[in-house]
Amino acid sequence: MNDDNERLPNTRAAAQKVPPKPLPRPQDPIEQEFWNRCQDGYLYFQRCGSCSTFRHLPRYMCAKCGSPEFSWERSTGKGTLFSWTVTHQALHPAFAEDLPFIAAVVELEEGVRMATRLIDCDRDTLELDLPVELDFEPISPEFRLPVFRPDMNRREKR
Numbered sequence: 001m002n003d004d005n006e007r008l009p010n011t012r013a014a015a016q017k018v019p020p021k022p023l024p025r026p027q028d029p030i031e032q033e034f035w036n037r038c039q040d041g042y043l044y045f046q047r048c049g050s051c052s053t054f055r056h057l058p059r060y061m062c063a064k065c066g067s068p069e070f071s072w073e074r075s076t077g078k079g080t081l082f083s084w085t086v087t088h089q090a091l092h093p094a095f096a097e098d099l100p101f102i103a104a105v106v107e108l109e110e111g112v113r114m115a116t117r118l119i120d121c122d123r124d125t126l127e128l129d130l131p132v133e134l135d136f137e138p139i140s141p142e143f144r145l146p147v148f149r150p151d152m153n154r155r156e157k158r
């Protein structure tokens with residue numbers, strides 16, 4: 001008998017191995033397009049072809065005017081901190097090594113809000129409307145996620 005089988009299930013080698021971080025699972029081609037553009041290192045949002053309103057999450061119709069027309073426009077990557085929480089408990093084992101981390105909602109200059117992560121940020125720096133800037137964090141060899149960090153140059157100019 002293998003020694004590992006004599007251990008309690010949660011102490012076996014397989015249970016101790018950190019699983020990979022879960023990747024987004026796009027539900028449709030528009031959402032897939034959003035993530036594909038992120039892999040190129042740019043953040044793009046849909047912009048309504050009728051009323052020019054930016055939108056996020058990716059969707060087929062403008063929430064303001066109902067138009068299905070849109071184009072993809074590159075974000076400036078600049079925004080402000082709209083909301084956050086400091087997470088001390090990993091709801092998925094892949095995130096345990098990152099604890100504590102800051103789950104945030106950022107409001108971009110384009111007017112859309114985005115759920116994301118704030119990196120390179122001391123908790124003492126956290127404040128509403130903190131200027132933040134875009135970066136990308138690799139979460140697997142072939143996938144990177146848009147994240148934000150404090151933009152201290154813009155913060156000091158306020």
Ligand SMILES: [Zn+2]
Binds near residue numbers: 049
């Ligand atoms: Zn519209």
